[in-house]
Amino acid sequence: MKHINILYFILIVSSLVVLTGCCYEGADNEPPAVPRGLRSITGDTEVMLIWYENTEPDLAGYRIYRSLAPEGYYYEIGETNLDYFLDFGLENGQTYFYAITAFDWDGNESELSYELVYDTPRPEGYNEKLFDCYYYPDYAGWNFSGYSVVAFDHPSCDFYYGYDEVNEASYFFIGRTGGLIQDFGYTESLDEITYAPDGGWSPTGIVEVILGHTYIIWTWDNHFAKIRVIGISPDQAVFDWAYQIDPGNPELVPGQ
Numbered sequence: 152m153k154h155i156n157i158l159y160f161i162l163i164v165s166s167l168v169v170l171t172g173c174c175y176e177g178a179d180n181e182p183p184a185v186p187r188g189l190r191s192i193t194g195d196t197e198v199m200l201i202w203y204e205n206t207e208p209d210l211a212g213y214r215i216y217r218s219l220a221p222e223g224y225y226y227e228i229g230e231t232n233l234d235y236f237l238d239f240g241l242e243n244g245q246t247y248f249y250a251i252t253a254f255d256w257d258g259n260e261s262e263l264s265y266e267l268v269y270d271t272p273r274p275e276g277y278n279e280k281l282f283d284c285y286y287y288p289d290y291a292g293w294n295f296s297g298y299s300v301v302a303f304d305h306p307s308c309d310f311y312y313g314y315d316e317v318n319e320a321s322y323f324f325i326g327r328t329g330g331l332i333q334d335f336g337y338t339e340s341l342d343e344i345t346y347a348p349d350g351g352w353s354p355t356g357i358v359e360v361i362l363g364h365t366y367i368i369w370t371w372d373n374h375f376a377k378i379r380v381i382g383i384s385p386d387q388a389v390f391d392w393a394y395q396i397d398p399g400n401p402e403l404v405p406g407q
Contacts, residue, residue: 182261183207183253191249191270192342193402195393197239198270200249204234209255218248221267225250244396246271271402274298275341275393281312282387284324292326295368295376295394309370312360314385321383325356329371334358338365338379341391347375347401360388373398 188203200215212232216225225248229236241247247270250263276298284291284303292301292308303311308326315322325332331352335344347367358366365379375395382389393403 179209179255179257180259182259183210183255185261186213186251186253186264189249189251189264189266189268191268193270193272194239195275196241196243196272197237198241198247198249198272200236200238200251200268202234202251202264205253207253207255209257211254211256214252214254214260216250216252216263218250219245221248221269223248225263241272243272243274246397246400271395271397271400273393273395273397273403275391277391278381278389279392280387280389283385284311284313286386293392295370295374295392296372296396298394309376310368312388316385321360321385321388323358323360323366323388325368327371330356331369332356332358333367334361335365335367335377337361337363341365341377341379341393344377344403347377347403367403375401375403377403 183205184207186202186205190201192199192201212230214227215229215231215236215238217228217238218225228238249268252261252263254260279293281293281300282290288304289302290300291303291313292305292311294301294307295309297307301308303326309330310323310332311326313322313324323332333351333353338344344365344367347369352369360380360383362380362383365377368376368378370376376392378390378392380388380390395403
């Protein structure tokens, strides 16, 4: 009976040593690496965040933080186990600052990402039509601030469309003195243009309309916008557009 008790005691002590040693050796207090490559894509009342995926085998996911100032308080707005996150329901024209962390299954969380990433959502629209100003003058112009078609000679017209029968070519015209326009060239999508450029504006305020080209407009009241031509005929031009309602802000789609 004494031999059984001693053996039982030895087994219990051995088990505790093994279990304690196992837990000690397996304890994880090391957080994942700080996520890298955080960048943003501007949308209409939303911002898409994208980053490089961490490689730790025990990675559980990422936490997303937002602030209204670069040095302000960053509060958590969501979690994901993907390498992207959509922040929606935002206010157009308001600038938001972002950072993310990575966390593992043991609850260890990295520091905030190092990049200064900010974005200003802006309105956009698709499949808008403008008609030839010579035959349909009341439907030839576009007003960005009102998101609407106006007459080519209306005081709020930012640009308008016209077809030159002599040259057999279509043109966009700046509608109000002080506005600027330029042909940025062919793009695969409206989102390829990130920021409005500093130079390259048409000296005449007139550019030829070419299918698939994207055009940058600097309005007379200091707003930046872009349009991409997706359809064209002598009678009309069809385009997608985006407009930055924050005055003087050149950000039109992807942030840094």
